[in-house]
Structures are given as structure tokens and as C-alpha cells.
Amino acid sequence: MAANKKLMFLPGDGIGPEVMGQVRKVIDWLGDNRALTFDLDEGLVGGAAYDAHGDSISDETMADSMAADAVLLGAVGGPKWDHVAYEKRPEAALLGLRKNMDLFANLRPAVVFDALIEASTLKPEIVNGLDILILRELTGGVYFGEPKELVDLPDGSQRAVDTQVYTTGEIERIVRVACEMAKKRSNKVTVAQKANVMQTGVLWRDVSQALHDREFPEVEMSQMYADNAAMQLIREPKQFDVIVTDNLFGDVLSDEAAMMTGSLGMLPSASLGAADPVTGKRYALYEPVHGTAPDIAGQDKANPMATVLSFAMMLRYSFDMADDAELIEQSAKNVLASGMRTGDIMTPGSQLVSTTQMGEALLAEMTKLTS
Ligand code: NAD
DSSP states (O other), rough: OOEEEEEEEEESSTHHHHHHHHHHHHHHHHHHHHHOOOEEEEOOTTTTHHHHHHSSOOOHHHHHHHHSEEEEEEEOOGGGGSSOGGGHHHHHHHHHHHTHHHHHHHHEEOOOHHHOOGGGGHHHHHHTTTTEEEEEEOOGGTTEEEEEEEEOOOTTTTTEEEEEOOOHHHHHHHHHHHHHHHHHTTEEEEEEEEEETHHHHHHHHHHHHHHHHHHHSSSSSEEEEEEHHHHHHOGGGGGGGEEEEEEHHHHHHHHHHTTTTTOOOOOOOEEEEEEOOTTEEEEEEEEEEOOOTTTTTTOOOOOOOOOOOOHHHHHHTOOHHOOOOOOOHHHHHHHHHHEEOOGGOOOOOOOOOHHHHHHHHHHHHHHHHHH
């Protein structure tokens, strides 16, 4: 029998521990009902780690996270730590994890649940059944390129420069992830770039196309200008399956796509690093898109779905356990369809439930679907 996968839990601050608690229950359920067991380790991160030992993540927790097959993080930060020195602030732990694992690919699915269709700002017929994945390059591009400066000019005005830089290798590695993901989905990749006005756009277009022709001829690839992609996302989002793009365009397009789904409490994400050529192991950090929600922390009010769905992404993309991921996702859909809602997605006529009740409903649905 294959060894258990090593899973690192980093609940963090605010609602982090509450929503992660529901994932623990899902993991226990998988052990009891599907004989699926994990080696689970847990560490402090963010403000919780700062309170315990004066830093946002200890060397030991960082090492344990690096050694794990995948990391699940709740959220970090909150007003309590606003005064903390820059290099020790809660967010520093996240940045450290991303840097040490070289997490260059950020995955943000935009899935519209039938039951929440009214929460979308778009018309139901445009978004019903929507299931797309935005892949954003996370470690390069204009946010990091040099020179990056704001200079005072002799005439008293200022001049600002940001530099968009990409290399063949940086583009190839994320487009490769996009093609691999597409093969597990609907087999379509759209590359969003600006080859009409940017040299980096020309490189994105040519490198992605060449990689496709060489390694993934069976995947359908199309090229689209990023501004058109922004328009098409609103006009006809269901034409897309996987969209892969640079750091800047990805920042914008992933937020645009998120809005179609209506709620922060429902949005999962993943960040992936390179695969080890020998073992195939890929660094991976999964986390909900939302933050620590200090306004509702500790009150059993948070929506655990984004974190549970992040765990489902882990099963699919890190562990190739698509069936189990689907079971969780379908259960989430059914629970919402039954009318249960946490406060963030509450609508008139629905049943307001707590974090714990939502988690329990999810388990009951998983049991129902498999019995
Ligand atoms: P937030 O996402 O924490 O909250 C925004 C609003 O959405 C709040 O009203 C909150 O109650 C609500 N909300 C968020 N998640 C919810 C959930 N699961 N269920 C129900 N309601 C939910 O963003 P913010 O208020 O801007 O930030 C709060 C803190 O979180 C800050 O310290 C910020 O730095 C941190 N933060 C951390 C991360 C992260 O760890 N990745 C991301 C964003 C913000």
C-alpha cells in the first residue's frame, strides 16, 4: 500500500481555526468511510505564531511545511498585530512560504453554484454551471521586474517605472501546469496576453504555442488579448476552461472571475511550485481567498466552504483523488441547494446555519451520496 500523504495544517488567525476545523471533520470522514488516511501535522502561523514565539512562522513549522506533500492554510492577520514590525507581521509567513516553495502558479477556480446564482452580478443564463480556472503567474512580471522606481524630476514632477520581465522558462513552467490542469478538466487553455503591444506578450504567445505543439498537442489552446479576455469573461464566460496569464493580468482577471461567483466565503485557491523531476512531488499551498474576518471571528459564523473546497482542490491537483474531490464538491452543492446558508451568503427564505452546522451538513451529505 502507498504511504499516507503528508498534510500540513496551518490554521492561522481569526476564523482560520474555525474553518479548518471543518476540514478536519471531512478528513476524519474520509478515513472512516473511504479508508483514506493522511499523516496530519499542524503548526502555528501568522499572529498566532507571533504571540507564541515572536515570529510569524518558526523555522520548524517552515521546514515541516516544506517536507509535507501539501499545505492547507486558513488565513493570517488581524488588527491585534497591526503594530508588529514589518518582517514579523502575520503576512510575512505567507510571503515566506510562497518564496521558499517558489510557488509560481496561482490557481483560482470560479465556480457558480446553482443555489447561489442570484449572488452573481451577471444574468443567470450567462453564469449557470460556470466552472473556469484562472492560472496566474505569481513570482515574476511587472510586480517584481527591475528597474522599479519613483524618481523626482528637476521640474518638481515625478517619474515612475515598473518593468515587465519574463523569460522563456518562467512562461513554459506555468503554461505546462495550465495544460496539465486542462487535461483533468475540459481540455481547453486560453493564453491571455498583449502580443499586439508588449514584447512580453509576444514571448507569452510564442512560448506557450511552442510548448503546446511540443508537449500537449491534444489540448486545445487559443490565444487572446488580455483586454478582450476581460470582456469575454463578462460576455460569455462559459467559453473558457483554463485561462493562463501573467502576474498583472492574472491579478485583474482572477478578481473579475471571482465576482461572478458572488461570495468571498465560497472561493478556494491553490499555489503550486515546480514538480521534482525524480519524485514528481510539487510544492503546493492551498488556502481560501478570504482573510481572517475579525468581525465574525470566534463566533461560529464563518462560511467553511472556501476552505473545504481548497482541500478538495488539494485532493484533485496534488493527490490525483478526483473522485473524493468530486464527492466533497457535489456535497457542498447539495447542502447549498437544500437552503442552508452561513451569514455571508444568506438570502431571504434560506436557513441560517453556523460554521459547525454547515460542516455537519456537509458530512451528512457525503454519507448520503455514498450510501
Ligand atoms: P476578509 O476576507 O477577512 O473579510 C472581508 C469581509 O468578508 C468581512 O466582512 C468578513 O466577515 C467577510 N468574510 C470573509 N470570509 C468569510 C467567511 N469565510 N465567511 C463569512 N464571511 C466572511 O478581509 P479583510 O477584512 O480585508 O481582512 C481581515 C484580515 O485578514 C486583515 O488582517 C487582512 O490582512 C487579513 N487577510 C488575510 C488573507 C490571507 O491570509 N490570505 C487574505 C486577505 C486578508
